[in-house]
Amino acid sequence: MSMEQKIILCIDDDADDRSLLIDIITNNEKKLQVAEAENGSIGLQYLNEAKDSDLLPCLIILDINMPVMDGRKTLELIRRDPKIQDIPVVVYTSSQSPNDHKFFKSHGVEFVTKPMTLSSWKKAVDEMLYLC
Amino acid sequence: MPIPEGDWIEAAPCLMFCFDDNGVFCFVNKTFSNVVHFDQSELLGLPVHTVFPVSTKIFYNTHLLPLLTLSGEANELFIFLQTKEGKQVPILINAKRYPTEKLNVCSGIIVKQRQQFEQELIRARKATEQALHENAEVVKARQLLKEKTELLENSLQNVEGQNRDLSQFYKSVTHELQEPLRKIFFHVDILQRDVEKLNIHSRQSLQKLEIAAEKLKFVISGLQEFAWLSDKTLEYSTILLNELLSKIISDISAQSDTSTYEISVGQLPSIPGDRQALERLFSLLFQNAIYSSRVGVTNRIKVSAVLLQRNKFNQLIDEYEYTDYWRITLTDTSNGYDPSMISEIFQLFPKVNLDTAIGAGLALCKKIVEKHDGFLEADSQINKGTTIHIFLPLMH
Numbered sequence: 001m002s003m004e005q006k007i008i009l010c011i012d013d014d015a016d017d018r019s020l021l022i023d024i025i026t027n028n029e030k031k032l033q034v035a036e037a038e039n040g041s042i043g044l045q046y047l048n049e050a051k052d053s054d055l056l057p058c059l060i061i062l063d064i065n066m067p068v069m070d071g072r073k074t075l076e077l078i079r080r081d082p083k084i085q086d087i088p089v090v091v092y093t094s095s096q097s098p099n100d101h102k103f104f105k106s107h108g109v110e111f112v113t114k115p116m117t118l119s120s121w122k123k124a125v126d127e128m129l130y131l132c
Numbered sequence: 133m134p135i136p137e138g139d140w141i142e143a144a145p146c147l148m149f150c151f152d153d154n155g156v157f158c159f160v161n162k163t164f165s166n167v168v169h170f171d172q173s174e175l176l177g178l179p180v181h182t183v184f185p186v187s188t189k190i191f192y193n194t195h196l197l198p199l200l201t202l203s204g205e206a207n208e209l210f211i212f213l214q215t216k217e218g219k220q221v222p223i224l225i226n227a228k229r230y231p232t233e234k235l236n237v238c239s240g241i242i243v244k245q246r247q248q249f250e251q252e253l254i255r256a257r258k259a260t261e262q263a264l265h266e267n268a269e270v271v272k273a274r275q276l277l278k279e280k281t282e283l284l285e286n287s288l289q290n291v292e293g294q295n296r297d298l299s300q301f302y303k304s305v306t307h308e309l310q311e312p313l314r315k316i317f318f319h320v321d322i323l324q325r326d327v328e329k330l331n332i333h334s335r336q337s338l339q340k341l342e343i344a345a346e347k348l349k350f351v352i353s354g355l356q357e358f359a360w361l362s363d364k365t366l367e368y369s370t371i372l373l374n375e376l377l378s379k380i381i382s383d384i385s386a387q388s389d390t391s392t393y394e395i396s397v398g399q400l401p402s403i404p405g406d407r408q409a410l411e412r413l414f415s416l417l418f419q420n421a422i423y424s425s426r427v428g429v430t431n432r433i434k435v436s437a438v439l440l441q442r443n444k445f446n447q448l449i450d451e452y453e454y455t456d457y458w459r460i461t462l463t464d465t466s467n468g469y470d471p472s473m474i475s476e477i478f479q480l481f482p483k484v485n486l487d488t489a490i491g492a493g494l495a496l497c498k499k500i501v502e503k504h505d506g507f508l509e510a511d512s513q514i515n516k517g518t519t520i521h522i523f524l525p526l527m528h
Contacts, residue, residue: 094314
């Protein structure tokens, strides 16, 4: 994988949030690409197809509450697959539930609550990109 | 030793005696003689009354003789003989009259154990009656238990249904409301960036939108915490209340104007509880008291504890079991609440005083205490202050 082709996979059912993430990430100086998926199942499908190519992401930004397959199940399946289990995952969610927080922390995953302002979003995303 | 033939009657293990129609002995066997301690020869020719006590003399005249005369026989009669020394011996006799010979022949056995058997019969009858009575009680209790079990099953089914509804409601509160709220804030933030491009009316609307969003955020965060507490599984340990309260007071002092209030804490016990939940409980109670401080009056907040007994059944009528509770009391000299509204202060977002917004705080306190199998009581007077009693069970 060349440095210029780094990809971040955003798995989030909220189209507004996905486009905001794409906006912020693509405007970042690191010149990253973004792949998007509207639920965990589509995200895993992308990852399965990417395994054999050079398109595996350097970071997965994962929402929790999604239709079809939620963030918990998605993370469990990612961690079970040796080819993708080491990709860093950040949970980026509206949830402030202590139970959600506890669950993802126990899996060694960063848990970030989506902020309320644009400037805070930029800061939060910049922090995540350090993992890439 | 072999008994010579012909002496069978003498040696038989029963008493045999004969008397004539005048009531005079004409024969007694050896066994009889041994029982009454008279020689056989001594008794012959003497009246039978010689060996009868008074009761048997009367019985002889009123029952035995008439029966023998009229029926020719009398069976299973219980009488007493009297020994030479005056001691009474109970015997059971059968008697037969031979009219031609004008003789009455009697045979009897000693029934010393009769009274004992009778007593045992009486005891057995009483025990049977008691058992029947107890059985009736058991049947009644079992019926009552069955009714209560059915009632409990119904209640559990209702609770189960309500829990499912609540769980869905909590999910809605924690996510479905949070999501649009975040977007409202986000777009208010975007609009604020270009605020100078808006006219005065639009600016005012934007400001009102922001205030409404803040209020919504306050309500949602209260509901969220309420939902989390409801779902929370308590992790019990022994909590040193004095130590816990010192930490809370130190945290609160760092974040508030300490000139408006004074907190004094008495000797408090160690109690079983969830540290995180109890820390939240006392933080909320202190915050609530401080928030209600009267302007220009130092709010004196005191905490004390006493051990007492209360009925552990709060919901079931006519059920009593007094158990030990710690009553931890917080008194303050705050604004207070209208006493007629006191029952409402532990509800979510009550409107108790026009100038006081409690929010979810005291409802959260009630939830925490109830999760610890305890309960809350409150007293209040406007401009005097509020007293809140927390009852927590001594044992978990």
